[in-house]
Amino acid sequence: MVLAKHIANSSMPSLRIARVLSLISAALAGILPALSALPQPSSNCQRKCGQVDIPYPFGIGSDDSPNHCTLPGFNLSCVDTGGHDYRPFYGNVEVVGIFLQKGQARMRMSISSYCYNTTSKDMDQDEWIPDLTGTPYAFSDTGNEFTVVGCSTLAYIGDEENVGKLTSGCVSTCQRGNVSALTNGTCSGIGCCQTAIPKGLQYFEVWFDQRFNTSEIYNTSRCSYAALVEASNFTFSTSYATSPAFYDTYSGQTPLLVDWAIRNETCEKAQSRPGLYACVSSNSQCFNSINGPGYVCNCSEGFQGNPYLVEGCKGNESAYMNRLR
Ligand SMILES: *[C@@H]1O[C@H](CO)[C@@H](O)[C@H](O)[C@H]1NC(C)=O
Ligand SMILES: *[C@@H]1O[C@H](CO)[C@@H](O)[C@H](O)[C@H]1NC(C)=O
Ligand SMILES: *[C@@H]1O[C@H](CO)[C@@H](O)[C@H](O)[C@H]1NC(C)=O
Ligand SMILES: *[C@@H]1O[C@H](CO)[C@@H](O)[C@H](O)[C@H]1NC(C)=O
Ligand SMILES: *[C@@H]1O[C@H](CO)[C@@H](O)[C@H](O)[C@H]1NC(C)=O
Ligand SMILES: *[C@@H]1O[C@H](CO)[C@@H](O)[C@H](O)[C@H]1NC(C)=O
Ligand SMILES: *[C@@H]1O[C@H](CO)[C@@H](O)[C@H](O)[C@H]1NC(C)=O
Ligand SMILES: *[C@@H]1O[C@H](CO)[C@@H](O)[C@H](O)[C@H]1NC(C)=O
Ligand SMILES: *[C@@H]1O[C@H](CO)[C@@H](O)[C@H](O)[C@H]1NC(C)=O
Numbered sequence: 001m002v003l004a005k006h007i008a009n010s011s012m013p014s015l016r017i018a019r020v021l022s023l024i025s026a027a028l029a030g031i032l033p034a035l036s037a038l039p040q041p042s043s044n045c046q047r048k049c050g051q052v053d054i055p056y057p058f059g060i061g062s063d064d065s066p067n068h069c070t071l072p073g074f075n076l077s078c079v080d081t082g083g084h085d086y087r088p089f090y091g092n093v094e095v096v097g098i099f100l101q102k103g104q105a106r107m108r109m110s111i112s113s114y115c116y117n118t119t120s121k122d123m124d125q126d127e128w129i130p131d132l133t134g135t136p137y138a139f140s141d142t143g144n145e146f147t148v149v150g151c152s153t154l155a156y157i158g159d160e161e162n163v164g165k166l167t168s169g170c171v172s173t174c175q176r177g178n179v180s181a182l183t184n185g186t187c188s189g190i191g192c193c194q195t196a197i198p199k200g201l202q203y204f205e206v207w208f209d210q211r212f213n214t215s216e217i218y219n220t221s222r223c224s225y226a227a228l229v230e231a232s233n234f235t236f237s238t239s240y241a242t243s244p245a246f247y248d249t250y251s252g253q254t255p256l257l258v259d260w261a262i263r264n265e266t267c268e269k270a271q272s273r274p275g276l277y278a279c280v281s282s283n284s285q286c287f288n289s290i291n292g293p294g295y296v297c298n299c300s301e302g303f304q305g306n307p308y309l310v311e312g313c314k315g316n317e318s319a320y321m322n323r324l325r
Helices: 002-009 011-031 245-249 267-271 317-324
Strands: 075-080 086-090 093-099 104-110 112-117 122-126 137-139 144-149 152-158 167-173 192-195 205-208 223-230 253-260 284-288 295-299 303-305 313-315
Touching: 104 223, 112 152, 112 205, 122 205, 144 152, 144 167, 144 253, 152 223, 167 192, 205 223, 223 245, 267 284, 295 303
Parallel strands: 223 253
Antiparallel strands: 075 086, 086 093, 093 104, 104 253, 112 122, 112 223, 137 253, 144 192, 144 223, 152 167, 152 205, 284 295, 303 313
16 A cells, blocks of 8 residues: 555656666666666665665565566565554565675564463474575575574474474473573573574474473473574573573564575576676676575675665775775
8 A cells, every 4th residue: 555655656757767767778778788688676666664774676565566676586565563663574574684785684583382281281382484485585504593492392493394304403401490500691402502504494394392391390491492593693591491581582583594695597697698687786796695596796895885776886985095095
């Protein structure tokens, strides 16, 4: 609704700008054919959603809009989460930050839990399965840790329960519920465990080993938790193993990093097909993705800005002066 209104209100100036832009790019095309190749986004595109900047190739709305606000797969929706608190989402996953230079984005994903139910006297499992297959995103293997919190738990992360090729697990115990052995800031198997995830993961499941449960220690540690967490965002607190504090601190969702890329072609292949090559700025460079297929763009040294926009990389004058010296 909001986006549709925004476009309708400004359709006249947008046409005029688009016409001027196409004249400029036609002029440029005469000199430098490669520059005009990939259609450029209209200046009308929404570039902020709530507190989050949305730089191209990301954009708000449909990824086939005539304004070319986004490259395919990079379109987000800007959702009112209540009381005019707008936040960008990819499907049902919240995006809390986009980092062009690193080819990364920060998302929030749900914490899985495994809790003893004193009524049914059974374990209740609540798990969430993030699925980014076929998208430009892959979970960062360097920026995240699979994090497990609890006093008697073994949790797994993998691409498919029991049959997957990519599986990691982590055990956490507390000496039969003796919580005085827990230490703040230390996550090494007592009340807390962390392990790395494999490269190339775009989909995962979290599951708990039923042989480790809290049916004997529910008075001190009723629930176990597991989540993929941005490593720099997590510090173990002893209360996480003995109460819902972990879940509550993160409101049920931890931040994590995803690597994104212009999928499927290498730099070499994409450069040979100008109509598809996304590093359109002069003074930009192409790098093959280090997590999955595809490539990312960056401004060359001494230049800053958006390599995915024509003339998006701007010279840094002092760096330029230094080089002249
Ligand atoms: C992106 O655009 C496509 C259609 O072009 C649409 O099906 C999809 O839902 C959009 N994604 C988001 C997150 O808005
Ligand atoms: C892009 O350039 C920035 C600053 O020069 C650098 O920090 C970053 O690592 C580069 N990214 C890639 C993917 O090379
Ligand atoms: C415990 O199990 C009962 C019966 O299966 C269910 O009604 C109740 O919601 C569960 N309690 C919690 C806290 O999940
Ligand atoms: C990349 O290729 C895979 C396998 O051919 C396909 O499933 C996926 O949708 C492609 N991704 C994109 C972003 O085009
Ligand atoms: C609990 O752990 C503490 C510290 O490791 C230890 O001193 C104490 O003896 C343990 N208590 C029991 C009941 O095992
Ligand atoms: C760990 O830190 C929390 C919060 O700062 C505090 O409440 C708790 O007592 C600390 N635990 C220990 C064992 O020092
Ligand atoms: C808890 O684990 C024990 C030992 O592995 C097992 O015998 C018991 O059935 C499990 N209890 C529940 C509620 O899953
Ligand atoms: C947990 O506490 C309740 C009430 O204090 C008690 O009846 C029960 O035996 C305790 N359970 C365990 C496993 O210690
Ligand atoms: C952890 O991430 C949340 C959400 O992105 C942020 O509000 C918080 O400041 C971060 N904390 C640390 C210690 O990085």
